[in-house]
Every structure is written in C-alpha cells, then in structure tokens.
Amino acid sequence: xxxxxAEVEHIAELAKLGLTEEEKKKFCExxxxxxxxxxxLQQLDTEAIPPTATVLPLQNVMxxxxxxxxxxxxxxxxxxxxxxxxxxxxxAILE
Amino acid sequence: MKYEAxxxxxxxxxxxTRSKMFCSCSxxxxxxxxxxxxxxxxxxxxxxxxxxxxxxxxxxIMTALALNCEIAEASVFSRKNYFYxxxxxxxxxxxxxxxxxxxGWLEIEVDGNSRxxxxxxxxxxxxxxxxxxxxxxxxxxxxxxxVPLMEIVSRPDMRSADEAYAYLIKLRQILRYLGxxxxxxxxxxxxxxxxxxxxPVGSAEYGTKVEVKNLxxxxxxxxxxxxxxxxxxxxxxxRGNIEQVxxxxxxxxxxxxxxxxxxxxxxxxxxxxxxLPPLSISREWVEEIKAKLPELPDARRDRFVAEYGLPAYxxxxxxxxxAVADYFEACVRAYPQAKTISNWIGGELFRLLKEAxxxxxxxxxxxxxxxxxxxLVEKGTINQNTAKAVLGEMFRSGRAAAEIVAEEGLAQISxxxxxxxxxxxxxxxxxxxVAAYRAGKERLLGWFVGQVMKAxxxxxxxxxxxxxxxEKLQRRQ
Ligand SMILES: [Zn+2]
Numbered sequence: 001x002x003x004x005x006a007e008v009e010h011i012a013e014l015a016k017l018g019l020t021e022e023e024k025k026k027f028c029e030x031x032x033x034x035x036x037x038x039x040x041l042q043q044l045d046t047e048a049i050p051p052t053a054t055v056l057p058l059q060n061v062m063x064x065x066x067x068x069x070x071x072x073x074x075x076x077x078x079x080x081x082x083x084x085x086x087x088x089x090x091x092a093i094l095e
Numbered sequence: 096m097k098y099e100a101x102x103x104x105x106x107x108x109x110x111x112t113r114s115k116m117f118c119s120c121s122x123x124x125x126x127x128x129x130x131x132x133x134x135x136x137x138x139x140x141x142x143x144x145x146x147x148x149x150x151x152x153x154x155x156i157m158t159a160l161a162l163n164c165e166i167a168e169a170s171v172f173s174r175k176n177y178f179y180x181x182x183x184x185x186x187x188x189x190x191x192x193x194x195x196x197x198x199g200w201l202e203i204e205v206d207g208n209s210r211x212x213x214x215x216x217x218x219x220x221x222x223x224x225x226x227x228x229x230x231x232x233x234x235x236x237x238x239x240x241x242v243p244l245m246e247i248v249s250r251p252d253m254r255s256a257d258e259a260y261a262y263l264i265k266l267r268q269i270l271r272y273l274g275x276x277x278x279x280x281x282x283x284x285x286x287x288x289x290x291x292x293x294x295p296v297g298s299a300e301y302g303t304k305v306e307v308k309n310l311x312x313x314x315x316x317x318x319x320x321x322x323x324x325x326x327x328x329x330x331x332x333x334r335g336n337i338e339q340v341x342x343x344x345x346x347x348x349x350x351x352x353x354x355x356x357x358x359x360x361x362x363x364x365x366x367x368x369x370x371l372p373p374l375s376i377s378r379e380w381v382e383e384i385k386a387k388l389p390e391l392p393d394a395r396r397d398r399f400v401a402e403y404g405l406p407a408y409x410x411x412x413x414x415x416x417x418a419v420a421d422y423f424e425a426c427v428r429a430y431p432q433a434k435t436i437s438n439w440i441g442g443e444l445f446r447l448l449k450e451a452x453x454x455x456x457x458x459x460x461x462x463x464x465x466x467x468x469x470x471l472v473e474k475g476t477i478n479q480n481t482a483k484a485v486l487g488e489m490f491r492s493g494r495a496a497a498e499i500v501a502e503e504g505l506a507q508i509s510x511x512x513x514x515x516x517x518x519x520x521x522x523x524x525x526x527x528x529v530a531a532y533r534a535g536k537e538r539l540l541g542w543f544v545g546q547v548m549k550a551x552x553x554x555x556x557x558x559x560x561x562x563x564x565x566e567k568l569q570r571r572q
Binding site: 014016053054056058059060061062063064065066067068070071073076077079084085086087088089090091092093 | 178
C-alpha cells in the first residue's frame with residue numbers, strides 16, 4: 001500500500017510537524033514500507049484468535065482511592081520551559 | 096417550513112474521588128495554589144506508570160446502572176491523541192471501542208409528558224489541565240490534570256431545548272443522589288456539549304449536525320440551543336447549507352459563533368493504552384455495586400406520594416434535591432404530619448434559603464427544631480404568622496423556637512378575657528365601620544380582625560378574634 005503525499009501531509013499536520021518537500025518524499029516511502037510490512041502480517045489467519053489490547057498476562061490492576069502527598073511545586077516546575085505565577089508558561093493559545 | 100430539532104448531549108462530570116484517576120495526587124483541586132497537586136504522572140513525565148483508581152471505576156459503574164446501562168464484561172482504556180498545552184502527554188487516557196457501559200436510558204418529563212432519552216455510553220477518562228490566558232502567554236495549572244472525568248453520551252433523542260434542559264437537570268439530580276459528582280456547572284464540575292441538527296418534520300433522515308460548546312450553565316444550554324435552532328431554521332428556510340462546524344456560545348452577545356472546523360474521529364488515532372491492563376468487570380462486582388445504589392429520585396418521588404400521601408407536585412419539589420428530601424424525611428420522623436412539613440419547607444424555608452442564597456446543607460434550623468416550631472403552632476401557643484417570623488429568626492440565629500417565643504413575648508393570646516377589652520376598644524374607635532358592618536357590609540369583618548391583630552402585634556389567635564368580633568358586633572344590633 002502506497003501512502004499519498006496528501007496523507008503524509010495530513011499526518012504531519014496532526015503531529016504538528018513542518019516537513020520540507022524532500023522529507024515528505026522520504027517519509028512517504030518509509031511510512032509506505034511500514035504499511036507494507038503490516039500487510040504481510042495481515043495475511044495471517046487470525047480468525048480463531050480473540051483481539052487483545054495487551055500482551056501482558058494482567059487485568060484489573062487498580063489502586064484504592066487514597067491520597068498521597070504530591071511533589072513539591074519547585075520540582076514539578078523545574079521541567080518547565082518557562083514559569084510564571086506558579087504555572088508553566090507557554091506561548092499564547094488561541095481558541 | 097416546520098423543522099424538528101435533533102439534539103444529542105455529551106456530558107462530562109468530574110468524579111468526587113479523593114485522589115486522581117491514575118495517581119495519588121488529591122483530586123480536590125478547587126481553590127488550591129496552582130501546580131501544588133501534581134506529580135510526574137499527572138504532568139506527563141516520561142517513564143511513569145498510571146494506575147487505575149478503583150473508586151472511579153465503581154462510581155462510573157454506579158452511574159451507568161442508575162442510567163439503565165449494560166455494564167461491559169471487558170473494558171479497555173485507550174489513548175486519544177491530540178496536541179494542546181492542557182494535555183501534557185499529548186494524549187488523553189480515555190475509552191474508545193470498549194467503554195465501561197452502553198445502551199441505557201434516562202426518563203425526562205417536559206410539560207407533563209414523560210420521554211425516554213437513550214444513553215449511548217458512559218465511560219471514564221481523565222480531566223485536562225487548566226489554562227489561563229495572560230498577555231501574550233498562556234499559563235498552565237496541572238492541578239486538574241488527571242482528575243477522574245466521566246463522560247455520558249446520549250443518543251440524539253431530544254427534540255427541543257426544553258428537553259435538553261430537562262435531561263441535564265435530571266442527569267445532575269441522579270449524579271448528586273449517587274454522590275459521584277457535585278454536578279456544579281458554574282464550577283466546571285459538570286460540562287456539556289450538544290449536537291444539534293434540524294430536519295423537516297416527518298423526514299427520517301438526519302441533517303448536518305453542529306456541535307455547540309462553551310455551555311457553562313443550565314440557563315446557557317437552553318438559550319444557546321434555542322438560538323442555534325433558530326439560526327439553522329433561518330439558513331434552511333433560505334435554502335442554504337448547514338456547515339458541519341463547532342460553535343461556541345457567546346453568553347454576553349447571546350449568539351453562537353464558529354469555533355473551529357470539525358476534527359474527524361479518526362484524527363485522534365485512538366489505540367489501546369499499553370500502560371493499563373484491561374478491565375474485566377465481574378458480575379459479582381456489578382451486583383455488589385447495584386446493591387449499594389441509593390434510592391433514586393423517581394423512586395423516591397413515587398414513595399413520597401405513596402408513603403406520605405403527598406400530592407405529586409409536593410413530592411417532586413421535595414425530591415428534586417437529595418439533601419432536601421433527606422431533610423424532609425428527618426422532619427417527618429420528628430413531626431409526623433407530612434403535608435404540613437411539605438408546606439413549610441416548600442414555602443417559608445425555600446423563601447429564606449433563596450433570600451440568603453444558601454442551600455439546605457447550610458441551614459441552622461435542624462429537623463427537630465422545625466418540628467418543635469410546628470408543635471407550638473399545633474398547640475396554639477403561636478399562630479401561623481408569628482410562626483413565620485419565628486422561623487425567620489431561627490434561620491438567622493439557630494435559636495430554638497420556644498426560646499424565641501418566650502424571650503420576645505410572641506405567645507398567642509387565646510384568652511377571651513384578655514382579647515375582649517382590645518376588641519371593645521377597636522369597636523369603640525371605629526363607629527363608622529361598625530355602622531357600615533351592621534348595615535350589611537360584612538366584608539368589613541376581615542378589616543376588624545386586621546385591626547385587632549395590629550393592636551396585639553399579631554399575637555391574637557385569629558379564629559378566636561373572628562368569633563369574638565362577630566359576637567360583639569352583632570350583640571348591639
Ligand atoms: Zn499526580
């Protein structure tokens with residue numbers, strides 16, 4: 001299966017990536033190759049195998065509703081690109 | 096042309112768990128200093144592992160059961176991918192193809208007609224951070240990030256803004272009865288979006304649907320939907336096309352405005368959350384939760400009619416809010432005259448609560464204190480009007496009725512010997528009215544009663560005053 005240029009542009013847009021013409025061409029080929037590999041897998045007969053959401057032999061891993069102390073704010077904000085008024089500061093978001 | 100509106104609602108409700116959905120930070124973020132209730136999980140740091148809050152799952156199952164849904168045997172959290180600064184992981188953990196529950200219904204009543212509104216699904220996800228816009232920047236507070244958020248999606252079964260309003264009110268009532276969410280829209284604990292489309296009456300096909308957002312109060316839901324229905328009717332009347340867009344309600348201007356073009360569902364690229372093993376909901380657990388469900392509003396309303404002999408209207412008013420219904424039942428236990436209590440709660444007490452802009456949870460008049468007041472009325476110690484004034488004082492100070500009556504000398508005068516001279520004075524002071532009464536203007540009796548009440552500062556027993564007055568006015572004829 002070959003991805004179209006428009007599809008690559010759409011994916012890039014969703015990932016908020018600005019691609020050059022050259023990159024579009026390159027990713028078109030690479031992503032198409034990945035899809036082709038998936039097509040190989042799709043040839044397997046999985047009729048009798050129930051779909052699964054996990055590869056781990058686990059289910060119902062839950063915790064009781066108990067509060068534990070949060071992290072000090074300085075530690076959390078230490079990772080912020082920019083800080084103001086106890087908040088992470090980012091470029092203006094326009095609705 | 097006549098159109099029929101097709102409305103579906105998506106409601107998000109923050110759950111009243113103590114901790115967040117996937118970490119142990121406190122979920123009680125309201126009023127907290129920004130980013131003080133955060134950790135690496137709810138700020139989306141790499142390498143962390145979310146763990147499901149069992150209580151949040153339980154609350155969602157409770158809600159789903161109350162909404163007559165089927166509870167899934169297997170449910171899986173999925174990642175919903177999109178970029179926004181309120182979403183630190185660049186995906187929201189939500190549910191997609193295997194939600195916790197599906198296929199329920201909720202009964203609403205509009206203009207005396209009951210209708211069932213289908214519930215498509217009830218699922219669980221996490222809330223996002225809060226953004227503040229200042230100057231050329233946006234500030235992000237992650238206290239709300241990761242708070243358990245329940246999504247309730249209706250089927251497009253509502254046909255008017257009134258029905259959508261009734262649906263929301265009913266839904267909030269149920270959430271509050273269950274104690275799973277405050278349902279407070281003004282505080283953002285309950286948020287809703289509506290899908291609205293129109294079609295010619297009689298047509299079976301759906302028109303293009305428009306999503307309406309930014310509905311921050313019950314009132315704005317009604318206004319926005321009414322507006323949107325009119326807007327779409329106008330476009331269709333002019334043979335225009337409805338665009339599939341997201342509209343935001345502009346409360347100040349009273350209009351809906353285009354927000355952004357619709358993103359298609361597959362743009363979110365959902366896939367199963369690999370960090371969270373699937374849920375397998377045992378039927379035993381579901382039964383256990385079902386057994387713990389409290390009596391729901393409709394059942395309670397019907398029981399109030401059957402058990403206390405209340406009119407349906409009274410029962411509806413008293414059960415609208417669980418706290419009021421609880422208060423009423425506590426009062427009835429202390430003073431077993433349901434209709435009298437209903438009148439006092441629905442009348443004076445509601446008036447006082449409204450005036451003070453407070454709720455019954457805050458009221459200083461305990462059920463036992465109200466019972467005591469009503470006993471004083473029943474025994475004739477005070478009359479109805481004095482009782483209203485005493486209740487007002489009890490409401491303000493929390494003092495007991497008997498104490499107020501004694502201290503302020505409000506006890507009713509039910510002694511004919513004491514009332515006689517007062518009545519004689521009133522009669523003597525108003526010869527013209529007496530003459531008119533005797534000439535047949537019997538309506539004046541009420542006026543005389545009023546004069547006597549005034550002279551006794553409202554304390555006279557009105558029945559006794561009436562009969563004494565009649566007697567005395569006639570005697571000299
Ligand atoms: Zn946290």
